[in-house]
Amino acid sequence: MVQIEYCVDPHRAEDFLxxxxxxxxxxxRDGAFGWFLAHDPANEERHVEAFMAESWxxxxxxxxRMTNADHATEDNARSFHQGSTPPTVTPLIGExxxxxxxxxxxx
Numbered sequence: 001m002v003q004i005e006y007c008v009d010p011h012r013a014e015d016f017l018x019x020x021x022x023x024x025x026x027x028x029r030d031g032a033f034g035w036f037l038a039h040d041p042a043n044e045e046r047h048v049e050a051f052m053a054e055s056w057x058x059x060x061x062x063x064x065r066m067t068n069a070d071h072a073t074e075d076n077a078r079s080f081h082q083g084s085t086p087p088t089v090t091p092l093i094g095e096x097x098x099x100x101x102x103x104x105x106x107x
Contacts, residue, residue: 001034001050001051001092002050002089003048003050003089003090003092004049004050004088004089005087006077007045007046007047007087008045008081008082009080009082010044013044016047016080019077020049022076023049024037027051027062030061030062031058033053034051034052035050035051038050045082
């Protein structure tokens with residue numbers, strides 16, 4: 001899973017959401033699935049984009065497949081982010097619940 005955290009001025013949130021609707025098909029075309037966008041009810045500036053990739057290698061391939069138009073689409077969405085640093089990108093690798101020796105959680 002990849003999470004990208006944006007800090008967006010609440011007065012520009014609608015425009016940000018429109019820009020993110022252009023990001024979704026770009027991500028999905030490059031192999032992402034389960035894409036969604038959420039906001040934090042406790043912090044109206046915090047928005048999180050998240051999507052899944054089959055593997056770490058697939059995610060790296062997604063990055064390599066980005067075209068100049070894809071970069072422009074992503075740059076437009078990121079232009080709504082406030083702050084001196086870019087949005088925080090957090091890649092997460094799923095745990096394997098069926099590892100040998102893992103506690104059984106079904107009982």
